[in-house]
Amino acid sequence: MGNILQFRQSRAEESAWLLLRMYDEALAAIDSAGHCIYAHDYPGKARHISKAISIFHELTCSLDDRQDNLARNLDSLYLTCTAKLVRASAYMDTEPLESARIIIVRLRSAVADAIPSMPKNGKRARLLPFSSMATQ
Numbered sequence: 001m002g003n004i005l006q007f008r009q010s011r012a013e014e015s016a017w018l019l020l021r022m023y024d025e026a027l028a029a030i031d032s033a034g035h036c037i038y039a040h041d042y043p044g045k046a047r048h049i050s051k052a053i054s055i056f057h058e059l060t061c062s063l064d065d066r067q068d069n070l071a072r073n074l075d076s077l078y079l080t081c082t083a084k085l086v087r088a089s090a091y092m093d094t095e096p097l098e099s100a101r102i103i104i105v106r107l108r109s110a111v112a113d114a115i116p117s118m119p120k121n122g123k124r125a126r127l128l129p130f131s132s133m134a135t136q
Helices: 002-038 042-061 069-091 095-114 130-135
Strands: none
Touching (some): 069 095
16 A cells, blocks of 8 residues: 555656646746847747747646646636737737746746645756656
């Protein structure tokens, strides 16, 4: 019985690390898009916003098999972030980027707080030790 609990806990931590990494990548893309908007770098802005939108799409797809309240709320937040990114791109406006950034920072903080081994205070998630995950 102890092994099953340990397995479940390790899987939850691996999922949380992956989620933190995805949030970190989305935040980095949003920040880069903001810099590109200030620099009037249209291709760079489009590339970074597309990357962030792709991350939100992947996050949304990961919720498809779940129909609980948490999944519906996350889906709504990811859709809101996507809409803000599209608006930022269309109008070359950094305000929607900042709104999306705030949402992701709060989500990231909630995930980090949920599992004690997660990095706190907005620190970037460390890389998962994929080689050690295969041996567990």
